[in-house]
Amino acid sequence: MKKVGFLVVSIAILLSFVLLFAGGDTNQSPKIAYIDSNKVLQSYDKFITLQSKYQEDAQFYQKKLNELAAEINQMKKDGASEQELNKKLAEYTQKQQQYSQLLNNEYQPKFSQLEQEILQKIAEYAEIMGYDFVFNSKSMAYGSPKYDITDKFIEYLKSAQ
Structure with missing residues (x-):
């Protein structure tokens, strides 16, 4: 008898939950959209400026590496010993790693900060627009163009700068 009473109470609770959640407004579906993050980044002034600075620094370090490579080639032409060439090649490799690390240490936090800033702006825009x-779009296999809000978001982003 106790088992039947427990079963009736369990079914009643389950039925209550089903009715509670099913009784909501089923005509209103979630408002969904997507953004092309590459397009957003390419039009964001702060990103463009940072990317330009990164390219300048990368070119500066590449120029230094090219000078070192030219020095190695000249050493080969001049008949430098294998030991001297290996020493210079090791220096080249060490400099290449050093420059790469310098660029990464300087720019990775800045790019991450910009990414967080854009994500925050997306959240603000979504709340304002009711999304x-x-x-x-990078993580979607397909998205109907009618849900693409990239251009509208870019306008919002530029007005917020």
Whole structure:
């Protein structure tokens, strides 16, 4: 008898939950959109400026490496010993790693900060416009163009700068 009473109470609780969640407004579906993050980045002034600075620094370090490579080639032409060439090649490799690390240490935090800034702006825009979900087009197999809010978001982003 106790088992039947427990079963009736369990079914009643389960039925209550089903009715509670099913009784909501089923006509209103979530408002969904997506953004092309590459397009957003390519039009964001702060990103463009940072990318330009990164390219300048990368070119500066590449120029230094090219000078070192020219020195190695000249050493080969001049008949330098294998030991001297290996020493210079090791220096080249060490400099290449050093420059790469310098660029990464300087720019990775800045790019991450910009990414967080854009994500925050997306969240602000989504709340203002009433979106429940905003996806990144890079992680979608397909998205109907009618849900693409990239251009509208870029306008918002530029007005917020």
